[in-house]
Amino acid sequence: MPMLVDLLGSQIVRTVMLGAALVGAVSGMVGVFAVLRRQSLLSDTISHAALPGVCLGFLLAGERDLTTIMLVALLTAMAAALSVLAIGRLTPLKTDAQLGIVLSVYFAVGVVLLSHIQAQGGGARAGITTFLFGQAAALSAQDLWVLGGVFAVATLFFVVLWKEIKLATFDPIAAAALGLPVRALELGLTVLLALTIVAGIQLVGVVLMVAVLIAPAVAARQWIGNLGAMTILAMGIGGLVGAGGALLSATGRGLATGPIVVLLASAVVLVSILAAPRRGVVWQALSAQLQRWRISGDRVLLAMDRLAAAHHDPDYPSEKGMLDTMLGRPLPGVMRRLEGQGLVRPVVHDPESSPHWVLTPAGRRRAEALRRTGHGPD
Amino acid sequence: MLAALFDSIPAMIVLTGVLVGAAAALPGVFLVLRGNAMLTDAISHSIVFGVIMVWLLTRELSGPVQLIGAGLTGVLTVALTEALTRTGLVKTDAAIGLVFSMLFATGILLIGIFARQVHLHADTILLGEIGFVWMRTTPVLGVAVPVSMVMLGVVLVLNLVFVVLFWKELKLATFDPALAAALGLAPAALHYTLLTLTSVTAVAAFDAVGPVLFIAFVIVPPATALLMTRRLALIVPLAAALSTIACVSGYFLAVHWNVAIGGMMATMTGVLFVMVLSMRALKRQLQHRRPVPGNPAPWP
Amino acid sequence: MAGSADLHEPGFALHVEDLTVRYGSSIALWDIDLDVPPGRLVAIVGPNGSGKSTLLKSVMGLLRPVAGHIRIFGEPISRARSRVAYVHQRAEVDWDFPATVLEVVTMGLYRRIGWLRPVRKAHRQAALEALAEVGMEAFATRQIGQLSGGQQQRVFIARALIQQADLVLLDEPLAGVDAVSEDIILSLLRSLRDRGKSVVVVHHDLSTVRRRFDWMVLLNRRLIAQGEMRDVYTPANLKAAYGGQMAVFDAADADDPARSGRVGGQV
């Protein structure tokens, strides 16, 4: 712990954390729309396709100059998105194949360029492979301005075009019918996606960038059903996960930042999917269990009601084995629940020793109501 | 004579590439046809997790345990993705992206932590080193054969046997899974087997090309072949042939320019794809021009 | 031709001339001429793949026709957008999308609200009123996926209502809809017509079309017939549109004159 506190005091660590938080926040914001537009795998393709751009930018600038690298990487990333479109237009290949082709071939070109840079030697080459897995420590104070710029552009884009983007994402046909320029909005979103990816790869790396984009959005969706609030939550998650990952990576023996950020983000997703109220897996399982209990309780009441009617005795004591046979084994705990709700009462029925129950007046009323609404035990 | 072949380093490298291409094309054709190509992306990234876990448990970096581990990792990836999708909370594409990223990130971190012992570097894991596969050999019938080639050879035979034995079932399950299920042909089991074999192939190809370039060999040559013919029986050999051309030309270009051999081979699969695509587009253009001029494309 | 400011056939709510639409090399609509007078409840009927949806999409300018032109109250779609509303075929959206029912209805106003302007309280109020018209105001805050199919359809119709268009196009609004929703939707469409609006509905069910609509367009890639229901709903026309598929007639039509056509054509 004291080590973390020391680190927080360091100027470099603060720079890196701020940069990572910016990248995480903008990824969360843009990622919401990538996820809703089902572009997760397109995002993966675009980020892999940024590698040749990174290398070309590096070759052009002759050094690790973030602005040049980002500009050229943005170009190849957009070229990749257009290639996917073109393959879709020109061939009958399915979307998956289109993405796979573009992803792997652009990345292969990147690998070739990477090896070319490394073959040239020199001190500069060391910086280039960090784009594979990300290295937050490589971030400089100047880079913060670039990342801040991307954040500002993305925020402005969404604030200004919010309702148009919402409609074009939810229902592009209706948006076009209203006369909105859906194509232009989609293009804008894709450019923004590429820009975000390109801004993020030096921290997270080309291979894992996709997770930083989609994980905050997926997590946020579990908690919130409102697009605006969801976007803000995704930004928060992305920012925290980014900053946290950068901090951990700075402490941990030169571990790459990308994997740490992704693992943090995955943990948030996992917790959200399990625990989110209403939607979450745990919540769903619990409410399904409650439902099952209620239904089997109802079935027991109806069965007891039927037995009582058959014996012309409203206080007919129903025996456990008999109920089990009629219902095919009620869930454990059902009788206790019914007792707790005051719907049945245990009775001793001499000389038998097995448990027996009778319906209480409340139980009879409920059974009658059930009979009327027609939910029989079978 | 055979020994002479295994003494020639260029021959070794090219042959390894050809084996990767042929082994990958077999499951690749069906994955591309089914629209599941991006599962390869997921599986091959996850393999990194499998490789390091198997190493942690057995200290083996190759051989049968790695193949088995790969199979399990592939199944794990697909099962996790499906479980996530089945909750209804996450769409398939996002589930794929989340699962493989998580496994890959775990793998890379473990490699980072155990880097000094495992003699693996994350960069080489990602990119492969087809230029060095000849350095680790194992004797086969008295000849020193690279370990990678042996593994790839075994996997190629496995894939071939599977595809030949279950040809018509694969064909039906790919074209019409519902009918295949109705006929009791267990399309799900076939699908899982196919993906398991893809993972096993990925780990065999691991040393040579790494996970991402492997995707190129699984998807691009079959997709290219698909543009050339619609006859399923022709697509597989055609895809293997395209891979071979890519490997040979990629090797010589890489040597010529002094760049990564694996990367150049994968790039060449893309070049072949673009060539076939352009020829096709040109042909269609010529055919279309004659009857009706004008632009019929709908625009949203 | 007329200059850009001139109206062409302004007497018709919808005027279509020489319309031909192609997808790639297959022709979806061929040389359609169509006139829909205002104040009618129009059914577009035809077998699957006959180009009904294509026709509506062309009217909305969502497809670029190979030939022909379309006018709405005499104007091209680019100038008539505020006068026409469109409800597309269902299930084309992501039902898990984080949007409430009220938000979805408000979306119909986005064009009128305009760029750079946020949604205001008055807009939400209007959306609530539209929801009340389709009997869905109690669901305003629900996420859009947590509705039945018929309720979802009503929400999309509310989104069209809020646009206060003079021409409303609906693509199969009654497909897969429960009886309650169907009644609500139909009486709503009738009240729109009674207020002088023109309502054009793609309808699949030949057995009910006669009772529910008063104008009919029969389509099968070409225009088979158009006009008052009683003039168009004839055995000869239906046979021309459906060919051998006459079994689509329903027993509910037993008292219809069309029955004789079915008997003659089928038995």
Ligand SMILES: Nc1ncnc2c1ncn2[C@@H]1O[C@H](COP(=O)(O)OP(=O)(O)OP(=O)(O)O)[C@@H](O)[C@H]1O
């Ligand atoms: N996007 C498209 N690309 C290619 N062909 C299309 C496309 N959309 C429609 N078609 C074809 O155009 C023809 C008309 O389609 P359309 O959807 O207009 O028919 P429809 O009358 O609405 O059918 P349904 O009753 O099934 O809704 C069909 O043959 C269809 O296959």
Ligand SMILES: [Mg+2]
């Ligand atoms: Mg239709």
